[in-house]
Amino acid sequence: GQNIDQPTEMTATEGAIVQINCTYQTSGFNGLFWYQQHAGEAPTFLSYNVLDGLEEKGRFSSFLSRSKGYSYLLLKELQMKDSASYLCAVIESNYQLIWGAGTKLIIKP
Amino acid sequence: NAGVTQTPKFQVLKTGQSMTLQCAQDMNHEYMSWYRQDPGMGLRLIHYSVGAGITDQGEVPNGYNVSRSTTEDFPLRLLSAAPSQTSVYFCASSAEVGTGANVLTFGAGSRLTVL
Numbered sequence: 411g412q413n414i415d416q417p418t419e420m421t422a423t424e425g426a427i428v429q430i431n432c433t434y435q436t437s438g439f440n441g442l443f444w445y446q447q448h449a450g451e452a453p454t455f456l457s458y459n460v461l462d463g464l465e466e467k468g469r470f471s472s473f474l475s476r477s478k479g480y481s482y483l484l485l486k487e488l489q490m491k492d493s494a495s496y497l498c499a500v501i502e503s504n505y506q507l508i509w510g511a512g513t514k515l516i517i518k519p
Numbered sequence: 520n521a522g523v524t525q526t527p528k529f530q531v532l533k534t535g536q537s538m539t540l541q542c543a544q545d546m547n548h549e550y551m552s553w554y555r556q557d558p559g560m561g562l563r564l565i566h567y568s569v570g571a572g573i574t575d576q577g578e579v580p581n582g583y584n585v586s587r588s589t590t591e592d593f594p595l596r597l598l599s600a601a602p603s604q605t606s607v608y609f610c611a612s613s614a615e616v617g618t619g620a621n622v623l624t625f626g627a628g629s630r631l632t633v634l
Contacts, residue, residue: 452628
């Protein structure tokens with residue numbers, strides 16, 4: 411069946427690095443998204459991976475291993491404003507999105 | 520550009536009442552969709568549309584209707600509200616259909632409570 415797993419909650423310290431993992435089992439694969447969602451707000455696009463490897467975008471990087479059904483989002487030099495939920499979503503073979511429940515990231519000073 | 524505009528932001532209904540959540544986008548996006556977001560669960564697709572006059576069901580369509588008479592508008596109708604429909608609803612659109620990189624632009628959300 412379809413399944414996307416992410417940790418429910420993580421805590422990290424301002425200035426540090428945190429890695430948020432996402433594992434998936436889906437019907438086909440056409441890419442993987444990471445979105446950021448601040449409390450009470452809409453999700454906003456962070457990254458898209460379709461090929462294996464690391465995509466770097468400023469302080470944020472996203473990694474994909476298709477053979478392992480695994481992705482992670484790496485956040486460097488954490489800032490208080492990075493406190494948010496991070497949503498992993500996989501594009502299935504029919505181009506529909508399957509969403510993980512999200513990881514709530516808490517940044518402490 | 521306003522992006523994706525949803526109204527209302529908050530709504531309280533009684534069981535059995537009907538209402539329409541409005542969604543409009545000004546980006547000329549072909550693809551529009553409605554999701555609901557519940558605690559501890561991923562976003563779940565209710566209905567979607569790949570162009571004016573075309574709609575289809577998502578994962579959780581029961582109790583909801585949609586129509587797409589124009590490219591810009593995609594209203595979601597709750598026919599007879601039930602407490603199980605208490606949720607946050609998001610409208611989202613994207614420029615491309617049927618390709619991998621369908622980056623979604625979300626509206627601000629509508630928080631619905633059914634008593």
